[in-house]
Amino acid sequence: MTDIKIYSSVACPYAHRSRLALLEKGVEFELIEIDLQNKPAGFTDISPYGKVPAITHQDKRVWESAIINEYLDEAFPNPPLLPNNPLDKAQARIWIDFANTRLVPAFSNLLRSPDSETQEEARRDLYKHLDFIENEALAKLSGDGPYWFGENISLVDLSFYPWFERLPALEHFRRFTLTSEFTRLQKWQNAVSQRESVRKIANSKEFYIERYARFTNTKKISNNLSAAGQVTPEELQQAAAKGFRSVLNLRSPNEPGFLEDEQQKAQTAGLEYANVPLIPADGNQNLTEEAIQQIKNLPKPILIHCAAGGRASGIALIATAIEENLTYEQIVHKAAELNISLEQSHLKQFLIEKVSI
Missing domain, CATH: 3.40.30.10 (Glutaredoxin)
Structure with missing residues (x-):
């Protein structure tokens, strides 16, 4: 026990x-x-x-x-995860505090804030903090070793690493990457990621993209249609307060994280609800047409959601293209403006048919 x-x-x-x-x-x-x-x-x-x-x-x-x-x-003193020397231990605590008070708030503000000015300020702060780590921490403390304090892993490494495992979410949602100039940070991240402890509980980038989708701001596709990742009951209440009148859920009930009582929660919030289960990698035309028909019938504005926002954005763009009679070039331009992937299966199939007309 x-x-x-x-x-x-x-x-x-x-x-x-x-x-x-x-x-x-x-x-x-x-x-x-x-x-x-x-x-x-x-x-x-x-x-x-x-x-x-x-x-x-x-x-x-x-x-x-x-x-x-x-x-x-x-x-549990063995193996030790803090230096024995009081000065080095103080340095470790300084850097853990830096993670808590500098890096993490910048990361969180960039990912979660719906305000573009706040995002840009957080982007600058996060870049500045990474540069400080590169040149003030790793350049001066690591020596030739792979970790913060050289050859031995420490609580400092463990305090920072979880946010580096989540960087793909920032790249996906905010186009923030760890650029090539951060050579020491990249070496450090690679070394920590190979630890047995890290590998044992690591999650994929797709996992973080799906989990953090709900923290990013809802993407407005047109005046009547917005797209988002999985929503919580609280976010359904917030959607109603913002003026949405309907919710279209594109997730399948057998997907992990499907909110089983979402229809009840939506209706309690005063929203009409529909569910069309689109499979992410299958551009099924019949289901696409069913989703478009629901969009035509539901009261507007509509919040369309899936797991991470990809299917929702694709279907919302298709519906907008049909309603506004957009050309192929206009659809491609709008997709680029909204950061919607043209490889999203339902949108890709729609564009193929658009070209063939």
Whole structure:
């Protein structure tokens, strides 16, 4: 029987940190997954802030990822994840604080803010912070070693890495990439990503793109149609408050993360609801036509959603092209303006037919 329980959520980067620390320590633990949209009764008895991660050790509780990780390093001293030298340990804490107060807010603002000016400010801040890490941290502290403090992995590496695993979401939604000038950061990221602990709980870029789709702002395709990734019950309420009158769900009930009571939640919010299950890689013409017909019939404006926004954007653009009688060139131009991939299967099939007419 394990003495440690960790309360976690698979998509949470803070919980990711503490799971990595436990794995690096080789400590047995019980993982308890928390649905942050539907927290279990009594969860605040474990985590007073109602957040993850939190741990219990011998029935005593600790919360906040940075504090959890230091506690684990002291409670289970081997292998050590902080330097022994007081000055080096102070440097480690400085950099963990830098992650918490500089890098993470910039990352979050760039990904989540619907305001373009806030996004651009966050983009500049994130680039500045990465440059500071490259030249002030890795250039001066790593030496020839692959990690923050050289040859040995530390809590600093584990504190930063979860956000680097999530960079594909920034590239997908905000076109932010780790450019070639960040040679030390790229070497560091590659080294950490190959650790057994990291590989054991790593998620794919597609996983993060799907999970973070709901944090990005809804994409307005036309005056009547907007596209989004999976929405929560709270976001359905927000959509109604913003003036949407209908929701069109393009997900299949057997997809992971499908909200089974979405129709009920939408109708409770005062929205009309329809579901046309489009398969992402299958440009089925009959289902495309059914989705277009629903768009014609539903009260407008309509919020169209899928898992990550790809199918929704494609179908909304097709409906707009039909309504506005757009030419092939106009559709391609509008897709580029809205950052919609022409490889989206339903849109691709529609364009093939458009060319053949």
